[in-house]
Amino acid sequence: MIKTRKPVIAGNWKMYKTVTEAVAFVSELKLAVGGIGNVEVVVCPPFTALAKVAEALGSTGIGVGAQDVYWEDKGAFTGEISAVMLKEAGCRYVIIGHSERRQFFGETDAFVNQKVKTVLEHGLVPIVCVGELIGERESGITEKVVRLQTEAALAGLTADQAAGLVIAYEPVWAIGTGKTASDADAQQVIGFIRGVVRHLFGAGAAGKVRIQYGGSVKPQNTVGLMEQPDIDGALVGGASLDVESFAGIVKAAAGI
Ligand code: PGA
Numbered sequence: 469m470i471k472t473r474k475p476v477i478a479g480n481w482k483m484y485k486t487v488t489e490a491v492a493f494v495s496e497l498k499l500a501v502g503g504i505g506n507v508e509v510v511v512c513p514p515f516t517a518l519a520k521v522a523e524a525l526g527s528t529g530i531g532v533g534a535q536d537v538y539w540e541d542k543g544a545f546t547g548e549i550s551a552v553m554l555k556e557a558g559c560r561y562v563i564i565g566h567s568e569r570r571q572f573f574g575e576t577d578a579f580v581n582q583k584v585k586t587v588l589e590h591g592l593v594p595i596v597c598v599g600e601l602i603g604e605r606e607s608g609i610t611e612k613v614v615r616l617q618t619e620a621a622l623a624g625l626t627a628d629q630a631a632g633l634v635i636a637y638e639p640v641w642a643i644g645t646g647k648t649a650s651d652a653d654a655q656q657v658i659g660f661i662r663g664v665v666r667h668l669f670g671a672g673a674a675g676k677v678r679i680q681y682g683g684s685v686k687p688q689n690t691v692g693l694m695e696q697p698d699i700d701g702a703l704v705g706g707a708s709l710d711v712e713s714f715a716g717i718v719k720a721a722a723g724i
Pocket of ligand 1: 642644645646685703705
């Protein structure tokens with residue numbers, strides 16, 4: 469299927485890989501996927517490895533993202549990292565509002581919105597995560613949950629800013645569990661999210677915003693997901709930690 473939006477495959481490494489391991493990984497990755505031009509590839513290592521990974525990737529076209537950010541540029545905020553720091557370290561993307569941050573670190577929709585705005589102000593690309601819990605899906609309120617999360621995360625943005633975002637739909641019950649949403653279920657919710665963006669910002673932004681699926685993505689299930697008209701790539705956790713499986717996902721998305 470021909471899509472006008474370039475798919476983006478991002479690896480969310482979570483709290484895995486030391487600096488040495490991270491650099492060794494990307495040295496192999498660039499050989500495996502270096503020449504692929506029709507898919508954007510991004511790796512999101514822990515903060516400690518960002519600068520070295522960016523240096524190792526150089527001008528390969530493989531992008532570097534952080535897994536979180538704080539919304540102040542600097543100050544007495546022990547333990548936090550600003551967008552200014554991320555940018556200087558070589559980041560182009562920042563994952564915001566991942567369900568693990570919402571679940572374990574008290575991240576709220578209001579925090580997510582502040583972080584999205586800050587990241588955009590600094591010229592970085594937010595990868596905004598939304599998704600329902602299993603209980604919410606079983607109660608039939610998936611659409612309501614992702615609509616509220618999306619509206620809150622994108623509050624106050626311009627249509628141009630919304631058009632440049634990456635949104636990742638990650639049903640929380642599919643993360644790290646081996647249970648993927650079916651292609652049709654993922655398409656249904658992602659199409660719905662695109663409709664929310666259309667309602668908020670118009671058809672132009674809705675046609676441009678890239679919406680990924682995330683949750684137990686592997687090389688074997690990538691093609692089916694990517695064939696869906698509204699799915700523009702994947703946010704990959706576990707399978708992004710191994711060069712062969714991550715490269716397999718990138719190649720499947722590239723139609724190779
Ligand atoms: P998973 O994680 O691919 O291991 O399910 C996805 C994510 O948390 O972004």
